[in-house]
Amino acid sequence: MALSQLLLHPVIAHIAPTDMSAVIDDLQQIGFIAHPLSLAIDKTAVYYQVGEHFLQLVPFLGCSPFIHTEPTDDNSPFCYVQFPSVSNTVQFIHGLTSTFPRCPHCKHTLTDQHLLNSHWNDQYICPTCQTSSLLYQLNWRQAAGFSCCFITINNIYQHEAVPDIKLLKLLEKHTPCSWNYFYLHR
């Protein structure tokens, strides 16, 4: 079954929070998540029901969104949050259709197919402005991300909801860098 997701991650690919349980505690405090869910999806991850302030911290752009926030009898999609076990290796996550990034300097779209198979720490030299960037520093236009720690909100469609700055700032307290987000449909 196709799954639409909003993923949050530190902007520096190899940086992750050192204590994920402290992140979870803080996110519970601000009402982003509520109690754990027992979902047998991925044994290495933990799942939480969204909290009472979820819709303020991840505002939906349409008026009066209707979302399920807990499992339903008819198996309707519902929003829940997934925390990974932090990995030592950087993963490059992107959707089924390949996404071409933009050069962060000159904004030129980079249509090089090899990019999708490159290592996250590879240098890429923009053919237009000749500026060198690491692969993960390219502008992936909120369709792909590099990280060893993705916090995932499940059943959110692309650009349907956007994480509030308050949520991103709270996550930033747990890493020496800011956080970014992207959408995935897989």
Ligand SMILES: [Zn+2]
């Ligand atoms: Zn460029």
